[in-house]
Amino acid sequence: MRIPIIAGNWKMYKTVSESEAFARELAPRLAPFTGVERVVCPTFLAIDAVARALRGTDIAVGAQGMHWEDQGAFTSQVSPAMLKELVTYVIIGHSETRQYLGETDETVNKKVKAALAHGLKPIIAVGESLEQNERGETAAFVGGQVRAALEGVSADDMRHVVIAYEPIWAIGTGRSASGQQANEIIGGSIRAVIAELYGDEVAQAVRIQYGGSVKPDNMAEFMSQPNIDGALVGGASLKVDDFVQLVEIAAREKGR
Ligand code: PGA
Numbered sequence: 721m722r723i724p725i726i727a728g729n730w731k732m733y734k735t736v737s738e739s740e741a742f743a744r745e746l747a748p749r750l751a752p753f754t755g756v757e758r759v760v761c762p763t764f765l766a767i768d769a770v771a772r773a774l775r776g777t778d779i780a781v782g783a784q785g786m787h788w789e790d791q792g793a794f795t796s797q798v799s800p801a802m803l804k805e806l807v808t809y810v811i812i813g814h815s816e817t818r819q820y821l822g823e824t825d826e827t828v829n830k831k832v833k834a835a836l837a838h839g840l841k842p843i844i845a846v847g848e849s850l851e852q853n854e855r856g857e858t859a860a861f862v863g864g865q866v867r868a869a870l871e872g873v874s875a876d877d878m879r880h881v882v883i884a885y886e887p888i889w890a891i892g893t894g895r896s897a898s899g900q901q902a903n904e905i906i907g908g909s910i911r912a913v914i915a916e917l918y919g920d921e922v923a924q925a926v927r928i929q930y931g932g933s934v935k936p937d938n939m940a941e942f943m944s945q946p947n948i949d950g951a952l953v954g955g956a957s958l959k960v961d962d963f964v965q966l967v968e969i970a971a972r973e974k975g976r
Pocket residue numbers: 729886890891892893894931932933934952953954955956
């Protein structure tokens with residue numbers, strides 16, 4: 721059985737004090753729900769404060785990205801060696817970093833390997849553009865992104881990998897994929913590629929989230945799908961009430 725995982729990607733929202741206050745408010749509200757892993761990914765600046773606020777709770781902290789080198793002359797960057805003192809997860813390959821920050825399949829792969837080498841758990845984001853979707857290229861494109869991201873990753877390390885299927889046209893647009901569409905890509909393309917690379921047992925164990933305009937209103941539609949193991953959430957993760965509802969729905973649909 722795969723333990724569902726709900727991760728909040730706060731993007732460039734919330735100051736340090738706002739992030740810390742949010743974490744303190746969220747922790748007791750999420751405590752009653754079991755069987756669902758929960759993660760918050762604040763800005764780099766707020767990671768320390770949020771990690772301190774959440775110490776002793778069952779909410780994990782993640783980063784929104786990182787460089788692949790341990791250290792060096794890379795102005796503005798943060799390394800896995802630095803992150804591992806504070807976080808458990810790191811989002812790699814988000815479409816916004818691919819679009820605005822020059823992230824490529826090659827840098828995604830370097831970062832995934834670096835994260836795993838440092839004991840960080842990567843949440844690898846993949847997803848097609850609207851044009852690719854309309855041309856019917858989704859399965860091939862997303863499958864290719866998964867292959868590229870995992871090149872050189874061992875079957876043993878796959879235990880620590882989470883994948884997030886995030887169609888670009890669904891991110892922040894209010895227009896989500898249907899549960900069935902997302903389930904088909906996740907099962908028929910992403911999990912199928914992992915099975916081809918690592919065998920069925922590994923593929924059945926890897927957790928694959930859906931992301932893109934996930935809200936309390938549509939959460940049950942995604943969580944009722946057999947191949948969807950949680951969600952990577954932007955906008956709705958910025959409100960305590962919404963975040964609590966997302967975890968509650970995941971616990972109801974998937975929890976044990
Ligand atoms: P959204 O963002 O939930 O605001 O669409 C999802 C994401 O970018 O991870």
